[in-house]
Amino acid sequence: MTKMKKFLSAAVVAAMTISSLAGCGTSSKGDDTTLTIGGIGPVSGPAASYGTSVKNGCQVAVDEINKAGGVKVGDKTMQLKLDFQDDANDAETAKNAFNKLMDNGMDALVGCVTSAPCIAVTSLSEKAKILQITPSGSQKECAQFDNCFRVCFTDPQQGTAMAEYIVNKLGLKKVAVLYANSSNYSQGIKDAFVAKVKELGGSIVTEEAFTEGDVDYNTQLSKVKDAAADAIFVPAYYTEVSYIVKQAAEKGIKIPFFGSDGWDGILDQVSNKEVLEGATFLSPFLYTQDDAKVQSFVKAYQAANKNATPDQFAADGYDTVYTIKAAFEKAGSKDIAKLEEAMTQIKVEGITGTMTFSKDGDATKSTKLIQIKNGEYTAIVAE
Amino acid sequence: MANEFVKAKTKEVRKSTIQKAVIIALAYVGVIALVSSGVLGYQYSSVLISVAVNIIAAVSLNLVTGFLGELSLGHAGFMAIGAYTGALITLHLNLPAPVEIFLGLAGAGIMAAIFGLIIGIPVLRLHGDYLAIVTLAFGQIIASILNYVKSITGGAAGLNNIEEYTTSDHYLLVLTLVVLSVLIMSNIINSRYGRAITAVRDNYIAAEATGICIRNYKIFAFVVGAFFAGIAGFIFAHNVGVIKPSKFDFNMSINILVFVVLGGMGSIKGSIIAAVVLTVLPEALRGLSDYRMLMYAVILIVVMLFNNSKLRKRLVEESGLKKLFTKKKGEA
Incomplete structure (x- = not known):
């Protein structure tokens, strides 16, 4: 009998641990005044620099948009809220992160930053009917479903x-x-x-x-x-x-x-x-490029991040948030069918180039080349 | 004397059967209640599956490391074989889901077991550190081969869009697999084979002297461990939907080893508890954002120190928890 008690208590302890932890996962669904943008990317582990850049780039865009009045979805004006979760560049963790964001009431997803986690999440976002735009997932399958788009070039x-x-x-x-x-x-x-x-x-x-x-x-x-x-x-x-x-x-x-x-x-x-x-x-991005938009982004980014130099991932993240804004404004609702249609109609003038999106999810934009001259990056125009 | 021993043994077996039945029933009731009531939300429902994968992986490694007493650093390699075999079977067959799942599981387990046998025969002539290094190399070889056989495995890109048979929507299937796997392994431990295996661990000269064929029992434990690692690999692949060779690296093997060591070598319930806690922990720490993995590592160190401290011994002795922590001889 003692052994049985022992087992029972162990089981009960385990169950209680799980249930007490579960309590912290749930929070209120997004309401009519805020649009929650979820983000997934590696902010820990060897690929952390990519995820961190995207996260910071997104934050700059979100702050800018909120300061300018927010996003007009239909007849309502909404403020943006960024909820960025770590996936440590691991597909399994990315799925958990996505589900966490669903619990937090996400309306659209920026992510994932790296390809394998991104592909793993596409099937979830399709099922959940969430607009997913990856800033930097370049593998073909990252945009495999109708609700998935990408801002970067494919490989x-x-x-x-x-x-x-x-x-x-x-x-x-x-x-x-x-x-x-x-x-x-x-x-x-x-x-x-x-x-x-x-x-x-x-x-x-x-x-x-x-x-x-x-x-x-x-x-x-x-x-x-x-x-x-x-x-x-x-x-x-x-x-x-x-x-x-x-x-x-x-x-x-x-x-x-x-x-x-x-x-x-x-x-x-x-x-x-x-x-x-x-x-x-x-x-797609050169921080010294002589362009008013690029320079204002660099300034805002440096002010928010202790003078760190923004890289292409930061720029991709920034453009992704603006793409989401454009899609929601064009669609005028949170309905996924309308958002998918809007995505193919919008034209986003971002800092990585002017982008349009095809139905299969890929972005069309001009090629930017960088040449190293006298030990410095110099932009050259391909066309 | 012999009669009394048999009687006592039968009684013990009967008691442990009842215990197992109670635990299994509790596990089912608990999980179903947690999932269907929605307490877990999306996040922890999906963590459930990761927990399941880790439980099977940890218990199967415990068979080799804890009970056989041989350090294996290539467990992720067997999981990779199971994951790829299972995924290739379900990707290429167009049969009804239950048939595909059954064939995939069988294929994953058997293929991993075959590799366990191939590796085990030459490798298990070695002991301790040497064996650890060889299994480490084996894990790397598997990853390289998976990278290289591009036409079958998709190379570095891996396999995508694997049918999601074992996601949190199918948690009952996964739970059943966990229960069956753990039950089979714990029964093996409590059988004649299991006693022979632990005898080899405790003193292999004495074991050999009593007529136990050491080589066969070693290979047996290794192959069974590999089989269930393959099953864990199958569940992993059909939960995540994407597998890449780089996922099944040295780190993954070490992670599984951490569950085993933290839970206590040679303790199945220890492995289970460690797998549950250490899988849930990084998710529960999401609130700490940037410090998440740091805190995880710190907690790991603290628990490890606590486990071996006098403080724990004293606490255990003073409180009523003594029964929970003391290990009886020969107990699983």
Whole structure:
């Protein structure tokens, strides 16, 4: 009998713990005067910088909109409220975060910041009939349902845009590619890039793979050197790129480097900025760009975040909130069918470009390229 | 003498059967009440499934680490095999859901068990630290293979849009799976096999001398552990809907190990309680926003220290909680 009591009490303790914790999860549903924007992204763990940037970018937009009077949905004017939850770049945690936001009465979702969590959440948002716009989930499936949209380029869009620029605009026909086969981002851009280069009459002289986290690229770079390429394309994040450009310079590789938006922030990663001279990469946002909107955003962002420099994720977050605002104002209601229709009709003039959205969820906007000149980022226009 | 032993044993078995029945009934009533009353809300309903996955994973690792006494750092590898096998089965078959779930579960478990066998035969010749390193390597190999066989596993992108058979909408199915898994494992522990396994742990020379085939029992425990890790993987995959090789990394193995160590090696109910508390905790700490994971780590350290402190011993002895905490010999 004693054993049974023991088990019983353990079970009761467990049940009580759960139920007492459950109490804190519920809160009131959104009313007619506030529009709750949920956000999901990594604010802890290795990908924390992306999530934090998006969160801060969103907050700047929310504060701006509220100060300007709020959002007019139909005949009501609503104030925005941002509720940002951490997913630590994990799909399972993202689902829990989404459900937490549902408990908190979310009306629209900014998120997720990274692809896998984003895809995991799409099925939930579809079921819950919530407008979901990802600021930076570039994998194709991030916008797979009718209620899901994206503000950033898809991976294939980036690859295609870079191929057009390198082959058509610059006339460089022999291209070497260095990509991370452990990264879906890198693979997706590479596949589209290779296909487009071939279509445009260029050739891929060598295609070398590496794994994220590698530090020695001498083998791959030797092959690139032997292949006598005109240009080298590296769709990867800056951690790997910083090693690659340095080792390429040591090997005496003089051909120009091209990259994807993962290069953003590369200048802070190298001690000798000369190895990056002339490198060009695609990025939706440059904080030094001579544009009134961009500059006012940078100013507001720096004022709110201890002078931190906003990156493309912050800009994407900012534009996503404005896109949501535009969609709600156009739809004039919280009804998902009307919101979906409104999304395809609106035109948002954001700081990452002027965007329109197609029914399949992708944004159409102009390509922005950044070249490193004299150790500084310089915007160049592709078209 | 022998007769009395048998009598006592039968009585014990009967008593523990009643206990198990009561606990299972309580678990069902409790979960159904919590979910249907809506106390849990969306958030904690979905956490329930994570809890379930972690319970099965922790108990199955406990079989290897706690009862067999061998440190395994590759448990996430078996979960990955189960998750991918199950997901590929349900993605490619177009059968009614119950059939798909059954085939997927069976496939996930069996495939993981087969890998457990393949790994186990050479690896279990090793002990302690050496075994730990080899299982660690195994986990990495699985992740690399999943990355590499792009045509089947989708490479780094993983598998998307897996049918969501085990989400919180289907919590009864998941609960049943948890109950069955834990029941089977605890019965194994209390059987002749289980006693042989713990004998190997406690003194393998003595065990060998009494005629226990050490190698076979080691492999047996390892394979059963792998099987249920595969089941946990299946539930995981069909809850989240997206699986990637990078998810099943070293960290995940360590997380499961944390449940086992914190709950107490060789204690099934300890593993269950640790899995429940440590899964709910990061969600409950969401209110702390930026300090969430920091607090989680701090709590982990404090609990670990408390568990091994004199303070706990004194508290346990002074309060009526003694019965709850003292471990009897040979008890699961």
